[in-house]
Amino acid sequence: ILILVIFLGYIMIWIMMPTNQFWLHWLPDIHAKTDSTYLGQQGANILIYTFPILLIATLGCLYLHLDKYGDDSDNRRREDQYLNSWKQPALVRSPLGIISWTELLFVLMFIALLVWSFYAYVHGMFKNITTQSASKMGEAVWEVRLDSVALLLGLVGNICLSFLFFPVTRGSPILCLVGLTSESSIKYHIWLGHTALTLFLAHALCYVVFWANTHQISEMLKWNRVGISNMAGEVALLSGLAMWIASSSPVRRKLFELFFYTHHLYIVFIVFFVLHVGFSYSCIMLPGFYLFLIDRFLRFLQSQRKICVTSARVLPCQAMELNFSKDPRLNYSPSSIVFINVKSISKLQWHPFTVTSNNRLDPNQLSIVIKSEGSWSQKLYAKLSSLTPMDRLEVAVEGPHMPPSTSFLRHDMLVLVSGGSGITPFISIIRELVFLSNSHEETPKVLLVAAFKKSPELTMLNLLLPFSGTPHDVSRLQLQIQAYITRDTNPSKESQKQPMNIWFEPSVSDAPVSGVLGTSSWLWLGAIISASLVAFLLLIGLANRFYYIHPIDGARSVANLVFLCMSVVIVATLIFVWNKKQNATDGRQIQSANTPTQMASPTAASGLERELESAPEEYFKQVTTVHYGERPNFKKIISECEGSDIGVFVSGPEKMRQDVAAICSSGSAKGLRYKSYSFDW
Structure with a gap:
C-alpha cells in the first residue's frame, strides 16, 4: 500500500507539472523549504523527481525479499484470475503487435498524459503572447508561438525519456512489482524511444525554423558555459538519431551487430543531454537511468567470471x-x-x-x-x-x-x-x-x-x-x-x-553460475540503491559547500555525473566483493559429477x-x-x-x-x- 501511495503521488506530479499551479506555487514553496547550501536547487528536484522512485525501488527490494516466491494461496489464485482477464489480447493485428487490455489501458493513459501536458503548456504560454509582447521582442506572433512550441515539444519529449530506461533494466525491482521482465517489456522501450525521438526531432526542427526566420541561425553553434547549451543538445540529438536509424526493423534484423554497437551511443546521448539542460533539470529523467546504471554495472561485474x-x-x-x-x-x-x-x-x-x-x-x-x-x-x-x-x-x-x-x-x-x-x-x-x-x-x-x-x-x-x-x-x-x-x-x-x-x-x-549478489540478492540490491544515493548526495553536498558552481553550468553537470558514477561503482563493488568472499567460504567447487576423466x-x-x-x-x-x-x-x-x-x-x-x-x-x-x-x- 505504501508503494502504491508513493507511486500515485509521483504520477500526480507529472499530471500537475504543466500547470501554473505547479510552477508558480508548488515548486517555489518546495524550493523555499528545501534549498540549502549543500544541495542547492537540485536538492529539491532530486526530492521531487528522483527520490520517490528510488524509494519505491528500495521498498520493492525489501518486499520481494520477504515475499515467498511462487505462493499458490487462494488469495493469490483469485488475484491471478482477475488480473488474467486484463492480460488477454485486446488488439491482435495492430501496428504495435498483440496488445492486451492492460497494455491498451496504459497506452491510452500515457498518450493522454502527453496530450494533456502539451495542451496545458500551450494554454499557459499562448495566453501571454500578444501582438504587443511580440513586437517588443521584434518578432511576429507566429514566430513567438513557434519558439514556445519548440520548447514545449522538448518538455513533452522528456516525459518519454523519463520512462525510457525502466523496461531495459533487467534486474529492476520495479518491473518485478508490476509483473514484467525486461525481455517482455522491450516493446515498451521501443515505443517510448520512437515517441521521444520524434518529439525531440520536432523540437530541434522548430528551433531551426525559428532561428532561420529571425536571423539567429548562429544560435545552432552556441555552447553556453552557463545556461542552455544548444550545440550539446544537437550532439545528443544526432547520437539519438543514429540509434533510431540503426534500431529500425530492417537494420536490426539484417545487421544486428550494427544495431548492437550503435546502441552504445546512449552514453553520448545522456552526457550531452545533461550538458544541454543542466543536471538539475535532468533529475526528471534520473530515476530510470539511475536504476539502469546500477543494473548495468552489476551485470558487468557478473560477466567477469569465467564460467565452466x-x-x-x-x-x-x-x-x-x-x-x-x-x-x-x-x-x-x-x-x-x-x-x-x-x-x-x-x-x-x-x-x-x-x-x-x-x-x-x-x-x-x-x-x-x-x-x-x-x-x-x-x-x-x-x-x-x-x-x-x-x-x-x-x-x-x-x-x-x-x-x-x-x-x-x-x-x-x-x-x-x-x-x-x-x-x-x-x-x-x-x-x-x-x-x-x-x-x-x-x-x-x-x-x-x-x-x-x-x-x-x-x-x-x-x-x-x-x-x-x-x-x-x-x-x-x-x-x-x-x-x-x-x-x-x-x-x-x-x-x-x-x-x-x-x-x-x-x-x-x-x-x-551464481547470483551476482548471492542468495539475498534483492536485499543487497536495495542496500546498493539506498547507500549509493546517500553517497551521491554527500559528494555533491561537499562539492557545493566548498565550491560555488552556477546551477546550470556545464562544469557542475559533468561533476555531478562523475559523482553519480563514482557512488554507484564504489558501493556496488564493495557489496559485490563482500558477497563474493562470503560465497567463497562455502566452497566454489565445480560441479562435474559423472564426467569422464578424458x-x-x-x-x-x-x-x-x-x-x-x-x-x-x-x-x-x-x-x-x-x-x-x-x-x-x-x-x-x-x-x-x-x-x-x-x-x-x-x-x-x-x-x-x-x-x-x-x-x-x-x-x-x-x-x-x-x-x-x-x-x-
Whole structure:
C-alpha cells in the first residue's frame, strides 16, 4: 500500500507539472523549504523527481525479499484470475503487435498524459503572447508561438525519456512489482524511444525554423558555459538519431551487430543531454537511468567470471544444448533468461537464451539451447561440431533473469504452442512439471503442439530430458505431444541421427553460475540503491559547500555525473566483493559429477546416455504423434481441450502468436488464458 501511495503521488506530479499551479506555487514553496547550501536547487528536484522512485525501488527490494516466491494461496489464485482477464489480447493485428487490455489501458493513459501536458503548456504560454509582447521582442506572433512550441515539444519529449530506461533494466525491482521482465517489456522501450525521438526531432526542427526566420541561425553553434547549451543538445540529438536509424526493423534484423554497437551511443546521448539542460533539470529523467546504471554495472561485474561449460549436446538440426555447472544455492524459475558471451567468437556480443534446465530437477546444472540461425550461432555450432576434440569453452554469463510468476501451475490444462526454436521456454516448464508430478503435487494436463519446418528438427524433442537423464518417473505427467513437420512429407535420414554428446575439461579458474549478489540478492540490491544515493548526495553536498558552481553550468553537470558514477561503482563493488568472499567460504567447487576423466568418444558417450534415458524416451515416443506435411489447426486443437481454465502459451513466429491470440480473444472462447513468449523484437 505504501508503494502504491508513493507511486500515485509521483504520477500526480507529472499530471500537475504543466500547470501554473505547479510552477508558480508548488515548486517555489518546495524550493523555499528545501534549498540549502549543500544541495542547492537540485536538492529539491532530486526530492521531487528522483527520490520517490528510488524509494519505491528500495521498498520493492525489501518486499520481494520477504515475499515467498511462487505462493499458490487462494488469495493469490483469485488475484491471478482477475488480473488474467486484463492480460488477454485486446488488439491482435495492430501496428504495435498483440496488445492486451492492460497494455491498451496504459497506452491510452500515457498518450493522454502527453496530450494533456502539451495542451496545458500551450494554454499557459499562448495566453501571454500578444501582438504587443511580440513586437517588443521584434518578432511576429507566429514566430513567438513557434519558439514556445519548440520548447514545449522538448518538455513533452522528456516525459518519454523519463520512462525510457525502466523496461531495459533487467534486474529492476520495479518491473518485478508490476509483473514484467525486461525481455517482455522491450516493446515498451521501443515505443517510448520512437515517441521521444520524434518529439525531440520536432523540437530541434522548430528551433531551426525559428532561428532561420529571425536571423539567429548562429544560435545552432552556441555552447553556453552557463545556461542552455544548444550545440550539446544537437550532439545528443544526432547520437539519438543514429540509434533510431540503426534500431529500425530492417537494420536490426539484417545487421544486428550494427544495431548492437550503435546502441552504445546512449552514453553520448545522456552526457550531452545533461550538458544541454543542466543536471538539475535532468533529475526528471534520473530515476530510470539511475536504476539502469546500477543494473548495468552489476551485470558487468557478473560477466567477469569465467564460467565452466561442463558438457554440450549437438543435434542434427544444428541446435546446441550447453550445460554449465551451477551453484546449488542459485534458484531460478522456468522460462528464465540468461545472456551469454563467448569471447572466442566475439568479445562484445551478448545474446539472450531461455534456460531449459529446471532448478529442482538439475540443482547443480544450468542449461540453454541455441539454434544455429545467425552468424554468431553458426560459428558456435562450427566449434562444437568440429571433429577436433575441444578441451574447453570459455563463456561469460549474465543472469538468470526470472519471470515474475509461474502461473502455469494454476490452470486445469496447459496448451503449449511452439514454432521451431520457440520450444525452448516449454522445456523448462515440462521439466518443472515432471518434478512436481513426482512430488505428489497436482499438476495440469499438458498438450505440447510443436511445429517444425524440417524433420531433423524433431530431434529438438530430445531436449525435453536433461543431458544426464532423470531418475524421476516421467509417466506421472499427463503429457501429449503433437508434432507437425510442415515442409517434409516423410522422415529424413538426418532425423534418425543421434545427438553428439561432448564433455569439456574443467579448469581451476572456472566458476559455477551464481547470483551476482548471492542468495539475498534483492536485499543487497536495495542496500546498493539506498547507500549509493546517500553517497551521491554527500559528494555533491561537499562539492557545493566548498565550491560555488552556477546551477546550470556545464562544469557542475559533468561533476555531478562523475559523482553519480563514482557512488554507484564504489558501493556496488564493495557489496559485490563482500558477497563474493562470503560465497567463497562455502566452497566454489565445480560441479562435474559423472564426467569422464578424458574426452569420451561421441559414440560411446551417446550410447551410455541413451541407456540411462531409455525408459523416459520410450514414454515420450508413446505420447508423441508426428504429422508430416501438415500445419496445425489451432482452432480445432484448442476447441477440443477440456477444462474450465486452460492456459494457452505460445512461443514462435509473430503470425503464429497472432493466430492463437485471435482464437483466445474471440467471443466463443471461454476459459482460455493467453500468454506469449517473444524474442524477435
